[in-house]
Amino acid sequence: MRFLLVEDNPELSASVVDRLSLDGHAVDAARDLSAAEDYLASTDYDLILLDIMLPDGDGRDFLTRHRRDNRRTPVIVVTARSEISDRVGVLDLGADDYITKPFDFSELQARCRAVLRRHDGNARNEKQVGDASLDLLAGTLSVAGIPKPLRNRELRLAEVFFAAPERIFSKSHLMDRLFSYDEDVSENAIEVYVGRLRKKLEGGNVQIETVRGLGYRLVAEV
Amino acid sequence: MQDNILAASTTSIAEAVRAERNTLGLELPYAALSMLGAISDDRVFYRVAQNGLTLTGYDDLPIDVSDEAEILFKTEAFRSAVIRSATLTRKISVDGRLNDVTVTVAQTREGLGEISARISLIALLVGLGFFVLAVSLSAFATGRTLRPLDVLANAVSRRGPSDLRPVKAEAPTEIVPLVTALNRFIERLETSLTRSEDFIAEAAHRVRTPLATVRAQAEIALRRVERPENKTALRQMIRAVDESSRSAGQLLDHAMVTFRADHMEFDTVDLSALVADTVERLAPLGDLKDISLRLGTMPSNAMLKCDPILIQNALRNIIDNAIKYSPGDSDIDIALTADDAHYTITVRDEGIGFSDMKTSELARRFSRGPNVGEIVGSGLGLTICKEVAIAHGGTLEMKDNPGRGGCVSLVLPH
Ligand SMILES: Nc1ncnc2c1ncn2[C@@H]1O[C@H](COP(=O)(O)OP(=O)(O)OP(=O)(O)O)[C@@H](O)[C@H]1O
Ligand SMILES: [Mg+2]
Numbered sequence: 143m144r145f146l147l148v149e150d151n152p153e154l155s156a157s158v159v160d161r162l163s164l165d166g167h168a169v170d171a172a173r174d175l176s177a178a179e180d181y182l183a184s185t186d187y188d189l190i191l192l193d194i195m196l197p198d199g200d201g202r203d204f205l206t207r208h209r210r211d212n213r214r215t216p217v218i219v220v221t222a223r224s225e226i227s228d229r230v231g232v233l234d235l236g237a238d239d240y241i242t243k244p245f246d247f248s249e250l251q252a253r254c255r256a257v258l259r260r261h262d263g264n265a266r267n268e269k270q271v272g273d274a275s276l277d278l279l280a281g282t283l284s285v286a287g288i289p290k291p292l293r294n295r296e297l298r299l300a301e302v303f304f305a306a307p308e309r310i311f312s313k314s315h316l317m318d319r320l321f322s323y324d325e326d327v328s329e330n331a332i333e334v335y336v337g338r339l340r341k342k343l344e345g346g347n348v349q350i351e352t353v354r355g356l357g358y359r360l361v362a363e364v
Numbered sequence: 365m366q367d368n369i370l371a372a373s374t375t376s377i378a379e380a381v382r383a384e385r386n387t388l389g390l391e392l393p394y395a396a397l398s399m400l401g402a403i404s405d406d407r408v409f410y411r412v413a414q415n416g417l418t419l420t421g422y423d424d425l426p427i428d429v430s431d432e433a434e435i436l437f438k439t440e441a442f443r444s445a446v447i448r449s450a451t452l453t454r455k456i457s458v459d460g461r462l463n464d465v466t467v468t469v470a471q472t473r474e475g476l477g478e479i480s481a482r483i484s485l486i487a488l489l490v491g492l493g494f495f496v497l498a499v500s501l502s503a504f505a506t507g508r509t510l511r512p513l514d515v516l517a518n519a520v521s522r523r524g525p526s527d528l529r530p531v532k533a534e535a536p537t538e539i540v541p542l543v544t545a546l547n548r549f550i551e552r553l554e555t556s557l558t559r560s561e562d563f564i565a566e567a568a569h570r571v572r573t574p575l576a577t578v579r580a581q582a583e584i585a586l587r588r589v590e591r592p593e594n595k596t597a598l599r600q601m602i603r604a605v606d607e608s609s610r611s612a613g614q615l616l617d618h619a620m621v622t623f624r625a626d627h628m629e630f631d632t633v634d635l636s637a638l639v640a641d642t643v644e645r646l647a648p649l650g651d652l653k654d655i656s657l658r659l660g661t662m663p664s665n666a667m668l669k670c671d672p673i674l675i676q677n678a679l680r681n682i683i684d685n686a687i688k689y690s691p692g693d694s695d696i697d698i699a700l701t702a703d704d705a706h707y708t709i710t711v712r713d714e715g716i717g718f719s720d721m722k723t724s725e726l727a728r729r730f731s732r733g734p735n736v737g738e739i740v741g742s743g744l745g746l747t748i749c750k751e752v753a754i755a756h757g758g759t760l761e762m763k764d765n766p767g768r769g770g771c772v773s774l775v776l777p778h
Contacts, residue, residue, distance in 0.1 A: 151573055157580035164587075195569055222572035239645065244576035244609050247583050252648035293693075294651040318587050322652060 143188040143258070143267065145169045148178040148204075149220065150196050158191070161247045166305050174198045182213075189254060190217045194232075202235055209236035216261045218253060220245070248322045252294070255279075269304040272348035272362030276304045285346035292342065295320055299335050303350065303360035312357040370450035370469055371435050372570040377412065378452045378467045379563060386459045388414055406472040409447065413466045427451060427468050439473065446473045571612055579605045606740045614744040617677060621748050624674055625755035633672045635707055636662040639700050642679045646687070653692040657683065660699035666707055668778050670756055675776075678752035678760075681745035682711045682772045688739050689770070690715035702778075706758070709774045717770040723762040749774065 145167050149155040152173075159169045170185070172178040174197045181187075190208075194201040205217060219232045219240040232240050238257045241250055259279045267278045273286045281297045283290045292300060302311060302319050313329045320335065321327050336358055340350050347363045381390045390412060411421035424443075428436060428451055436451045449470035455462050579602055586598045643657050650657045668675075686696045694714040701708050718726070721733045727750040730743040746760070749772075753760040758776040765771045 151577055154573070154577045154580055157577070157584050160584055161580070222569040222576065242613065243572040244579040244605060246652075247580070248652050249649065252651050256648045256651070293654045295654050295692075 143167045144185065145189050145191060145254075146172060146178065146181055146187045146215075147191045148172045148175065148196065148201065149191070149193045150174060151193075158250075162251075165251060165301075175201070175204050178204065182215075187215050189258060190215055191254075192217050192219050192237075194219060194221045194223065202232060205232065205235045205237055216257050218257055246322055271304055271307045271360060273346045274343060274348040274362075276300050283342055285343055285348070288345065290342045292339075295335055296339050296342065299339055303339075303358075307360045307362065310353050310357050310359045315357070366448060366471065367437055367450065368570065368574050370437070370448065370471060372567075373410075374435060374450045374452045374467050374469045375566070375570075376563075377410065377469065378454050378465070381412065381454065381456060381465050381467070383456050383458045388419065388456065388458060388463065388465065390419060392420065407445070409442070409449075409468075409470045411466075411468045413468075415464050416466075419465075421468075425449075425468055425470060427466050442470065447471060448473055568612070568616055572609060575605050575609050579609075603738075603740065607742075610740050611742040614742040614748070618744050618748055618751075621674060621677060621751055624671055625751055628671060628755060630669045631672055632667055632669050635666040635668045635670075635675075635709075636664070636700055638672055638676060639679065639698065639709060642676050643683065643698055646680065646683050649684070650687050650696065653687065653690070655687055655690060655692065656695050658695055658697050660697060662700045663702045663707075666700060666702055668707055668776060670776065674752045674755060675774075678749040678774055679709060679711075681749050682709075682774065685745055685772070686711050686713035686715070686770070688741070689713070689735065705777055707776045707778055709776075710771060711773075712765055712769060712771045714769040717764040717768065718762050719764055726762065727760065 143166075145162055147155060147158055147162075147169055149158065149171065150173055155171045155173075159171050162169045170181050170187075172181050176198055178190075178192075182190075192201045192204065196204075201219065205219070208215075208217065216238040217236070219237045220243060221232065221240055222243040238261065239253050241253055255278075259281070269276045269278070274283060276283050278297075278301060281292055281294075283292055283300060298320055299316065302316065313332045316332050316336075317327070317329060320332070336350055343349060349361055349363070350358050351361050352358055376393050377390075380393050381388060383389075392412075409422045409425050411423070411425040411427060412419045413427055416427075426440060426442065426449075428438070434452075438449050438451070440447060440449065447470040449468055451466060451468045453464055453466045456465050457463070582598050582602045582605070586595060586602070589595055589598065639662065640659060643659050647657050683696065683698065690696065690713045696714075697710075697712045699710045699712075701710070716735055718733075721735070725731055726733055727746040729747050731747075732741060732743040746762075750760045753774055753776070756776050758774065761773045761775065763771050
């Protein structure tokens with residue numbers, strides 16, 4: 143997925159780019175509205191993350207123009223204002239969702255996913271490994287043609303594995319991707335989720351292998 | 365970091381300068397300066413000048429005139445120290461003449477290294493928390509001053525809350541001065557209301573943007589560090605950020621809710637749609653813990669005269685609690701039911717419920733239950749819900765499900 147981030151605070155912007163790239167997204171960062179327009183004129187984006195107070199104007203005006211020009215790219219507004227004090231609701235202006243600063247990256251990720259899922263009609267985003275294919279937006283896995291619905295954490299775990307088949311992921315890496323920082327879970331919790339995902343993968347030629355002392359990896363039998 | 369705070373205090377001082385008859389008046393917002401003091405031991409200087417002449421503050425502090433609405437930052441020498449200063453100029457008209465009011469706030473350069481800046485950040489957050497509290501309270505207080513008005517003039521009490529036009533009623537001569545005074549008061553009130561609402565929005569922005577940066581970087585760092593003690597330290601840091609931003613957010617919301625509840629402005633809305641929207645927006649938060657929010661069947665034409673912003677905020681707090689105080693991998697059921705006299709929004713979760721808590725006490729300000737453990741919160745959520753219920757003539761009920769979990773209902777008469 144290709145994201146456009148419009149945020150004037152350079153540190154915050156860098157962190158968001160950093161984190162979203164980790165999830166496999168390509169992110170362009172615009173410092174202000176005019177840079178955002180330039181980016182939008184040259185590339186198509188799947189999602190725009192828009193700050194409200196920008197050096198060269200109000201993000202809400204941008205949003206209004208964006209919708210008036212019938213551009214369909216979904217927009218998530220990133221706001222530091224108190225939700226109630228915002229007199230003109232950004233949702234009424236055509237935003238698909240909003241998130242309040244400071245935010246949890248997992249929450250940002252979850253909101254992006256929800257918006258993309260709601261929005262996306264035709265473009266599929268599928269990853270195929272062996273005879274298993276993972277549909278990131280619908281949140282479904284199909285194994286040898288049979289659909290298997292996934293819960294959110296199973297989906298996130300599957301995402302990690304499907305993004306890099308054969309690569310070994312340590313338990314602690316998986317922990318960081320699956321749980322938010324404040325959930326006090328032991329590394330055994332990962333085993334539970336790996337176990338569930340293994341169940342879902344049954345009946346196909348793809349497996350999650352335990353690599354002793356190192357972690358897990360996804361492999362397809364040939 | 366330092367610049368952000370300098371900017372915040374400069375702005376709030378500049379906001380406090382206002383024209384009074386034929387001079388300028390200033391009530392220095394000390395909270396604005398004490399914010400700076402909270403960062404470190406660095407010394408703070410300020411100066412407010414009218415057309416280059418000092419009104420208050422340090423006479424010898426160098427000033428420059430900045431562009432309107434642009435904050436000018438400078439690093440320079442002053443009293444044998446290096447200071448960082450922020451200057452903002454506002455044009456204020458007094459008696460028809462434009463005056464340049466220049467506000468400069470300066471602080472000796474952060475002498476300590478980055479490490480100590482990080483540590484003092486925590487102290488700063490607490491300072492900012494109080495700053496926000498002060499702002500909210502002042503907004504709240506402004507709201508309260510409307511009350512005597514209601515008693516004073518019946519004509520005014522019949523008005524909608526946002527109707528701040530002058531009173532034009534025919535008045536017997538002896539009351540004319542009163543009406544004039546009233547109108548002048550209304551005028552001033554309008555200015556101060558707009559100002560405090562804008563100020564709250566601005567304050568939230570200034571507080572939350574740096575918090576967002578700190579949080580984002582800490583989260584990234586958390587992924588990079590290996591040693592458990594570093595991870596623990598970073599987790600604590602994120603927690604502190606979350607605590608203070610949650611408190612700031614809830615305080616602001618609470619101030620706004622109180623304000624709106626005092627000046628109810630009713631709209632007729634479709635309650636089913638409102639509930640469905642709110643649930644859809646919160647679904648991603650549930651997703652994070654593998655909790656599904658399930659919407660029960662809804663009455664088809666549930667129209668209610670209410671303040672939708674208030675209802676939405678209350679419902680958000682109830683569902684937010686259900687998510688926070690439930691284990692992962694569970695379900696939350698949200699239902700809207702109607703009888704002859706009431707609409708009832710019910711939220712049931714599969715958490716531990718309220719069994720051994722005094723439910724009436726949980727709705728008190730800042731009160732949190734014994735079950736909170738490490739869960740971040742400010743203890744204002746249910747207070748907000750209860751105030752919203754009361755403002756609509758309704759009630760908030762907390763009890764346990766017959767099986768397991770808590771059940772919170774917002775009952776609204778129609
Ligand atoms: N669904 C629930 N199940 C169990 N306990 C609950 C539930 N909802 C609220 N509580 C208890 O009631 C207390 C008060 O809730 P309230 O929403 O006012 O504060 P909070 O959630 O702690 O903080 P915040 O203001 O951030 O929401 C909580 O601390 C918790 O102990
Ligand atoms: Mg709460």
